Amino acid sequence: GAVVSQHPSWVICKSGTSVKIECRSLDFQATTMFWYRQFPKQSLMLMATSNEGSKATYEQGVEKDKFLINHASLTLSTLTVTSAHPEDSSFYICSARGPQAGGPYEQYFGPGTRLTVT
Amino acid sequence: GEDVEQSLFLSVREGDSSVINCTYTDSSSTYLYWYKQEPGAGLQLLTYIFSNMDMKQDQRLTVLLNKKDKHLSLRIADTQTGDSAIYFCAESTGGSQGNLIFGKGTKLSVKP
Numbered sequence: 632g633a634v635v636s637q638h639p640s641w642v643i644c645k646s647g648t649s650v651k652i653e654c655r656s657l658d659f660q661a662t663t664m665f666w667y668r669q670f671p672k673q674s675l676m677l678m679a680t681s682n683e684g685s686k687a688t689y690e691q692g693v694e695k696d697k698f699l700i701n702h703a704s705l706t707l708s709t710l711t712v713t714s715a716h717p718e719d720s721s722f723y724i725c726s727a728r729g730p731q732a733g734g735p736y737e738q739y740f741g742p743g744t745r746l747t748v749t
Numbered sequence: 750g751e752d753v754e755q756s757l758f759l760s761v762r763e764g765d766s767s768v769i770n771c772t773y774t775d776s777s778s779t780y781l782y783w784y785k786q787e788p789g790a791g792l793q794l795l796t797y798i799f800s801n802m803d804m805k806q807d808q809r810l811t812v813l814l815n816k817k818d819k820h821l822s823l824r825i826a827d828t829q830t831g832d833s834a835i836y837f838c839a840e841s842t843g844g845s846q847g848n849l850i851f852g853k854g855t856k857l858s859v860k861p
Binding site: 635665680739 | 784789790791792794797841848849851853854
């Protein structure tokens, strides 16, 4: 149990375009979802936290108009990178937690999405 | 602010034990976690320990917590080549607002 999927796993887009990444909890209701960014050989940086039906809470330094997060249902959150630039190229990972998957103490991570902006 | 520190590399021989260490600064941490990340993949929750515990064992994994020194370790017994990965230590204050603060990860290399 507690499986989180992401789609796509890998995407290449041109500079200036937007790309949407989906994160789904497959076998539990995710009351909270998190979006992280991971640079090569570095740790995960929390970008934002979203509770179902509420606006996302962004970490300091993360542009909310550039990284649009929607958590419209208990099993789906989306991250849209708007007007992407090469510096947005990174590995984006989502995680989710919910009462059916360990409660507030366990986060389950998706497999990540590799974004390359050319 | 909160900070989690780990050594970056560890190399062991197959069959030996591996010990990965982590220190953290937030004394209000209530949960401490170990995650495993294989190349190109997301993070897999290995185990976690509540701050009022000293030790937790789960098959080949043993977690030791020294709350006084804010030191956490993960011991992998009988390390196998499949254990080669990056291991992240993380802390959380728990609850609905508790987010995870990650260390930079320790790359474990297992030599046959």
